[in-house]
Amino acid sequence: MISWSNKARVKLRILPLALIVTTVCLFAATTLLYIWQNQQRAVMSATVQGSGWVAYQAQLEYVKSRVEMERAVARPTGTALEALQLRLELLRSRLPLLYQAEEGKLLNEIASLKSGVQEFEVMLDTMLDRLPTLAPSEIATSEEIGTWLDTVEPLGRTLQSVLMAAVAYNGDLYRRERELAAMPAIVPLALLFISGASLAGVLLLQAWRDRQRLAAVEAATAALTAMEENLRAVIEAVPASMTVIDPRNDTVSFINPAAATMVDASPDHPDWQRLIRAALEAARLGDGPRGTLKMTFAKANGDVVSLCGTLCSVIFEGRAQTLLVLMDETRVRDADLQLLQAAKLATLGELSTAIAHELNQPLAVIRMAVANAHRMLAADGDRTAIAGKLDRVSSQVERAKSIIDQIRRYGRIPSDSLDRFSLRHAIELAVGFVAQQYRASGIRLTIQLDIPPELMVVGEQALFEQVIVNLLVNARDAFQEKALDHVPSVWLRARSNGAEAVIEVEDDAGGIGEEMLLKLFEPFSTTKSVEKGTGLGLSLARSVVRQMNGQITAGNMWAGACFTVVLPVSAAVPAREAA
Amino acid sequence: MGGFSILICDDETDLAGELGEFFTTSGWSTIVRTTAPDALEALHGGLAPTCLLTDLRIGEFDGAELVTAARRLPPHLQPSILAIMTGHVVDSTGAGDFGVDFLYVKPIDPDVVLNDLELLLSVRGDAPQEG
Numbered sequence: 001m002i003s004w005s006n007k008a009r010v011k012l013r014i015l016p017l018a019l020i021v022t023t024v025c026l027f028a029a030t031t032l033l034y035i036w037q038n039q040q041r042a043v044m045s046a047t048v049q050g051s052g053w054v055a056y057q058a059q060l061e062y063v064k065s066r067v068e069m070e071r072a073v074a075r076p077t078g079t080a081l082e083a084l085q086l087r088l089e090l091l092r093s094r095l096p097l098l099y100q101a102e103e104g105k106l107l108n109e110i111a112s113l114k115s116g117v118q119e120f121e122v123m124l125d126t127m128l129d130r131l132p133t134l135a136p137s138e139i140a141t142s143e144e145i146g147t148w149l150d151t152v153e154p155l156g157r158t159l160q161s162v163l164m165a166a167v168a169y170n171g172d173l174y175r176r177e178r179e180l181a182a183m184p185a186i187v188p189l190a191l192l193f194i195s196g197a198s199l200a201g202v203l204l205l206q207a208w209r210d211r212q213r214l215a216a217v218e219a220a221t222a223a224l225t226a227m228e229e230n231l232r233a234v235i236e237a238v239p240a241s242m243t244v245i246d247p248r249n250d251t252v253s254f255i256n257p258a259a260a261t262m263v264d265a266s267p268d269h270p271d272w273q274r275l276i277r278a279a280l281e282a283a284r285l286g287d288g289p290r291g292t293l294k295m296t297f298a299k300a301n302g303d304v305v306s307l308c309g310t311l312c313s314v315i316f317e318g319r320a321q322t323l324l325v326l327m328d329e330t331r332v333r334d335a336d337l338q339l340l341q342a343a344k345l346a347t348l349g350e351l352s353t354a355i356a357h358e359l360n361q362p363l364a365v366i367r368m369a370v371a372n373a374h375r376m377l378a379a380d381g382d383r384t385a386i387a388g389k390l391d392r393v394s395s396q397v398e399r400a401k402s403i404i405d406q407i408r409r410y411g412r413i414p415s416d417s418l419d420r421f422s423l424r425h426a427i428e429l430a431v432g433f434v435a436q437q438y439r440a441s442g443i444r445l446t447i448q449l450d451i452p453p454e455l456m457v458v459g460e461q462a463l464f465e466q467v468i469v470n471l472l473v474n475a476r477d478a479f480q481e482k483a484l485d486h487v488p489s490v491w492l493r494a495r496s497n498g499a500e501a502v503i504e505v506e507d508d509a510g511g512i513g514e515e516m517l518l519k520l521f522e523p524f525s526t527t528k529s530v531e532k533g534t535g536l537g538l539s540l541a542r543s544v545v546r547q548m549n550g551q552i553t554a555g556n557m558w559a560g561a562c563f564t565v566v567l568p569v570s571a572a573v574p575a576r577e578a579a
Numbered sequence: 580m581g582g583f584s585i586l587i588c589d590d591e592t593d594l595a596g597e598l599g600e601f602f603t604t605s606g607w608s609t610i611v612r613t614t615a616p617d618a619l620e621a622l623h624g625g626l627a628p629t630c631l632l633t634d635l636r637i638g639e640f641d642g643a644e645l646v647t648a649a650r651r652l653p654p655h656l657q658p659s660i661l662a663i664m665t666g667h668v669v670d671s672t673g674a675g676d677f678g679v680d681f682l683y684v685k686p687i688d689p690d691v692v693l694n695d696l697e698l699l700l701s702v703r704g705d706a707p708q709e710g
């Protein structure tokens with residue numbers, strides 16, 4: 001992995017831009033230079049063609065015309081006049097060429113003389129018109145032509161200056177030609193080379209950056225592939241059952257070995273559909289956090305396993321699918337149930353004295369009623385009264401039976417199924433189990449159940465009753481060996497709080513030590529004697545409450561301890577299911 | 580043997596009623612109370628029964644306290660025999676621990692109780708009350 005500092009990254013971003021700007025500038029400069037050179041060469045080519053020749057020809061014709069004029073002044077013969085006529089016409093034809101030639105267009109000195117030259121053209125036209133009218137060999141003709149010599153004098157000077165300007169321009173052209181010749185031809189080539197090199201630099205830099213990016217992408221792809229392979233290896237190694245479900249048709253896309261062992265190695269096995277439907281239903285109806293579920297599943301061999309797990313969305317094979325993770329907690333659950341059973345039996349042992357007392361009451365009544373019935377029979381007494389005694393015996397037998405049923409119900413091995421049950425009914429059953437014990441111990445038990453019978457929670461009812469019994473037994477034991485100046489009291493309260501039900505068991509026995517509060521729910525934490533407690537009651541109570549997706553906490557109130565159980569209230573069962 | 584009186588105190592109404600009926604048919608004058616305060620009121624009211632038979636736990640009231648209260652009555656109002664019955668298992672506890680003459684564990688055998696009471700009364704030479 002390559003790591004750059006921010007400064008280096010900024011430089012790498014600016015460098016291509018600078019190279020591009022340089023390339024554009026150099027290219028523009030090269031182009032302008034090329035154009036300028038071409039222009040210079042064109043100008044030289046054009047002007048070299050003229051190169052002052054027109055001015056020279058005009059000057060030459062002027063001189064010839066003056067010579068012919070001077071001849072005509074000396075001897076104004078017809079031949080002389082005709083020769084003068086020819087010369088003046090040639091001179092007249094040369095004059096427009098002065099400003100129409102390249103020099104006339106390029107040289108300001110010549111261009112500025114255009115109007116003056118045109119005046120001379122008019123003058124020459126006048127002379128040419130006059131010349132045919134002059135009589136040969138006449139003194140007047142000689143004299144008039146003599147005046148023309150003075151008239152054309154300015155034209156001679158003008159032509160001289162034009163010639164000089166053309167000559168000077170030719171000199172300048174020569175100088176510029178030499179400069180062009182002296183200018184190294186390598187300059188534009190070098191500029192073009194630098195421009196091309198900059199462009200190549202830009203391309204190379206971009207290619208380098210692309211290679212860097214490609215390398216990074218390849219590295220990321222390799223890392224992703226390795227991660228996927230590792231993840232797949234982990235998924236296949238974990239003991240949890242992991243199944244990827246295609247949500248389009250709820251079919252199996254992937255199963256790990258644990259899942260294959262639990263259900264079947266073939267994703268097409270019909271048991272998979274059964275498992276998927278059950279899991280989706282359990283997640284939908286579950287009261288736990290979103291996506292969590294608890295369920296039971298009957299395996300093909302008939303074994304029923306207790307499963308807990310989660311459902312979540314994953315990207316698998318490039319599309320969104322559902323990952324189902326399930327843990328077989330059957331063994332843990334069985335161990336928990338056995339532990340709970342042991343704790344319950346221990347509680348039963350603790351309560352045996354109270355149970356004996358509870359059973360002795362109906363037995364005592366029965367014995368007395370039987371004794372009285374015997375006496376009535378011996379005295380041949382009233383049969384109706386005897387029947388009344390038998391009814392009393394029967395009712396007391398029912399009373400004893402209900403006590404035994406309660407004990408049997410309490411002592412039975414709890415199932416591992418989670419069902420909806422009436423919270424109020426469960427609390428009342430638990431209270432019924434310890435009520436006599438409270439009476440026998442002289443503890444005032446105040447019950448305040450502000451919840452309707454139809455308020456339901458989800459869990460194993462027998463285990464929840466055990467939780468309440470444990471809390472009430474603990475509250476009773478809190479008064480043991482304590483000298484109190486008041487009637488010992490315990491309050492059992494239940495209320496609904498929105499989507500939760502809150503159950504509180506509070507006593508006024510002085511509270512729990514701060515040190516013990518910290519480890520109260522840890523296994524084998526107890527303040528009771530070995531004969532009194534296993535130290536597992538509160539730990540198991542926490543397990544049971546957590547299994548119901550609830551919480552149990554403990555704290556000290558004004559006069560004693562208060563245990564609070566918070567449980568989620570189960571949603572109402574749809575009419576279809578209830579039916 | 581008859582002419583004796585007994586105050587029975589037990590919050591178990593059926594049991595108290597049956598006990599009362601048993602002693603009545605045995606010739607005893609029987610007074611049944613189902614709360615300790617009612618029993619105390621009867622004692623303080625000059626009932627002076629021959630025997631006091633009380634449950635050990637009467638609601639929130641301790642039967643032993645009723646016995647103690649009976650013992651504090653003026654001599655002519657004190658019952659001759661004090662007995663406690665209990666539904667609890669009392670392996671290592673005896674009547675002496677409560678300062679009474681008899682301690683019975685429910686379910687009690689009424690004939691045994693009747694015999695015990697009448698035997699003790701005869702030993703003590705208590706004469707039946709004039710009915």
